[in-house]
Amino acid sequence: MAARNAPESSSSSLIDELGRCCYQRDLPGAIRIMDAMERHGVRADSIMYSELIKCCLARGGVEQGKLVHKHVFSNGYQPTMFLINILINMYVKFDLLDEAWKLFDQMRERNVVSWTTMISAYCNAKLNERALKFLVLMLREGVRPNMFTYSSILRACAGLWNLRQLHCSITKAGLESDVFVRSALIDSYSKMGELQNALSVFNEMVTGDLVVWNSIIGGFAQNSDGDEALNLFKSMKRAGFPSHQATLTSVLRACTGLSLLELGRQVHVHVLKFDQDLILNNALLDMYCKCGSVADANTIFTRMLEKDVISWSTMIAGLAQNGFSQEALRLFESMKLSGMKPNYVTIVGVLFACSHAGLVEDGWYYFRSMKQLFGIDPGREHYGCIIDLLGRAGKLDEAVRLIHGMKSEPDAITWRTLLGACRVHRHVDLAIYAAKRILELDPQDSGTYILLSNIYAKSQKWEDVEEIRRAMKTRGIKKEPGCSWIEVNKQIYAFIIGDNSNPQMDKITKYLNHLIQRLMEVGYFPDTNFVLQDLEGEQGEDSLRYHSEKLAIAFGMMSFSKEKTVRIWKNIRICGDCHVFAKLLAKKENRIIVIRDPIRYHHFQDGICSCGDYW
Incomplete structure (x- = not known):
């Protein structure tokens, strides 16, 4: 009706009608009014056109946005810089960077908003070199960057040299105190592993904003410095800042990263206020799975109202790494029934489950059909799982x-997988080739x-063992x-064979000998058999009795009540003798013992290990 009456309407009524349509997000109506305005030579102000462009963005109206662009430039009219910047931003948000650049290039004059919009767009598109080039051109034109420019361009830094240059420029501009610039600086230094520089930026002044705290804590956490991340979190809480999702x-x-289950449970309490x-x-799922508490992970997973592919993949991988391979595969079937499409990581978890359960046929099926069924090309991790599966099954030629x-x-990890299989099956020639x-x-x-x-030791080739040692x-290579x-009681106790620094070591070894005596009964x-091997620094007949995990288990049983799980972490693969020891001890003492080595978790209960003795 408004469009039909346009010829008789006054200029102000047309503009009022355009405003009403924009307010109601009636994009077709707004475009009809705009056409009527053009026929009658009526123009609105820049604010009204900016509202029309917002309407186009809200409705995803790409073609309508282009019509607005054409209208505001019609009949030789030159819109304001403000309106051109709004149009450039529209094209950026529609992911039409070429159109944005063409409009930018046609501008007779540009301000900091014009340049920052383009720089931010190129940063978001990962066109980092283009973004940095635009910053140089901006400076040459005499336009001074602001805090939004710098917080955007910092994401485009491809090297430390560029970052340091930008840091100097920010300091000269007096913008180093801006919250978003400081946060971006910390993020950029952290991504390059320059944690001390990130910490220096953080410490330069009193931090009164949660954004900056999030950046520094996230930087240390992402760089596997969990201790410092946790120390910073404690400082943040003492400073009176609330816990945020990102933190x-x-x-x-x-x-x-530190496998701190008890601390993770304390953090879980803070998470409760962000229920869903x-x-x-997903972070909770990952923490519980990697800290060996599958029951807690399963509780979280079951209660989640919304699950994405990360949720499913995390739970599948977690079950597999904790020795519950059949449960992992059943969950994978449930995932497919739910309609969720697996991704690259999901299939790694599935193949890992097959590998650590000896499911050769299942593993081959998933590996060979992953491209056809899910459109996923096999990567190194998938090959590694299948090579491990075949190696464990003794199919070394395959x-x-x-x-x-x-x-x-193939990378070093691939060949190491084969070498590990050669150790299990004592295939000396192939081991030498892989090594x-x-x-x-x-x-x-x-x-x-x-x-x-x-x-070599398993094959009693002692001359070859001696040659390896020489x-x-x-070459100056030392065993780990x-x-x-x-x-125990929020404190970490480490055990290394021959290290008697623990003041309770005499008591621990006495108790361990008591446990061994009970098991021998x-x-x-x-x-x-394990004495004959050079077990990564734990060799000799006496050391077999005092392997580090046996000492840690004894200390845990001394320290905890019978109902509490004894959780041990180990830096090298658990040996067969310690595996038997833990199984028998769990049954004899009616305890639950969990040991995590670099590959997986072993859950010992009632004389059984979750790995099914297949590791």
């Missing part, structure tokens, strides 16, 4: 053929020398000593 996500990541926050729930058939060049490939890629890899030494000595640690006897 809690970083703190949970720190707890995950998907990102936080594993080698698969490695040689990989589309990408040479690894050392070509990583000449200082001590683990490869140790694994090869173990294989090579390590000549076996270390186990346990958290039910048939346990230290397996001297």
Whole structure:
């Protein structure tokens, strides 16, 4: 009706009608009014046109936005810089960067908003070189960047040199105190691993904004410095700042990296006020899975009203890494039934589950059909799982053929997987071949020398063992000593064989000997097959009795009530004798013992391990 009456309407009534349509987000009506205005030579002011452009953005009206652009430039009319900037921003938000650039290039005059809009657009599109080039051109034109320019361009820094230059420029401009600039500086230094520089920016002045706290805590958490991230979080709380979703996500990541289950549970209390926050729930899932508390993870997962592919993938991988492979595969089937499409990480979790349960046929099926069923090309991680699966099953020739058939060049991790299988099956010749490939890629890899030494030792090739040791000595390569640690009363206690720094060591070894004596009554006897091996720094007949995880278990049982789970972390693979010891002890003492080595968790209960003795 408004469009039909346009010829008889006054200029003001047309503009009023346009305003009404924009307010009601009636885009078709607004465009009809705009056409009527053009026919009658009526123009609105820049504010009204900016409202019309907002209407286009709200309704996703790309073509209508282009019509507005054409209208405001019609009949040789030159719109204000304010309105041109609004149009450029419209094209940026519609992801039409070429159109935005063309309009920007036609501007007779540009201000800081014009330049910042384009720089931010290129940063968001990961066109970092273009963004940095625009900053240089901006400065040459004599336009001074503001805090929004710098907070955008900092994301485009490709190297430390560029970042330091920008930092100097920010200081000269007097913008280093701006919250968003400081936050962006901290983020940029953190992404480059320059944590001390990030901390210097943080410490330059009293921090009165949560955004800056989030940046510094997140920076340390993302760089695997969980201790400092947690210290900063405590300082933030003491300073009176509330916990925010972003902060809690970083703190949970720190707890995950350090495997601090009890602290993670305390952080969970803060998360409760953000009950159905998907990102936080996913972080909780990851923390509980990687800290070995599958029951807690499953409780979170079950209660989540919203789940995305990360939720499903995290839970599937968590079950697999904790030894519950069949449960992981059942959950994968539930995921497919829910309509959620698996991604690259999901399939890694599925293949890991197959690998650690010896499910050769299932693993091959998922691997061979992942492209056809889910459109996912196999990557190194998928190949690694299948090579591990074949190696564990003794199908070493198939594993080698698969490695040689990989589309990408196999890396050191791939060859290490094969070498580990050679150790299990005592395939000396293939072990030597795999070890040479690894050392070509990583000449200082001590683990490869140790694994090869173990294989020679199992085959009683003592001259070869001695040659490996000489090579390590000549090249300055040292073995990593076996270390186990346990958290007791919020304090971490580490155990290394031969280290008697713990003031309770005499009491611990006495109690451990008591436990061993009790187990020997039910048939346990230290397996001297493991004495013959150079077990990553834990060798010798006496050391077999005092492996670091045995000491940590004994200390845990001394420190905790019978109802509390004894949780141990270990830096190297658990040996067979300690695995048998933990199984028998869990049954004899009616305890639950959880040991995490670099590959997976082992949950011991009632004389059974969650890995099914397949690790």
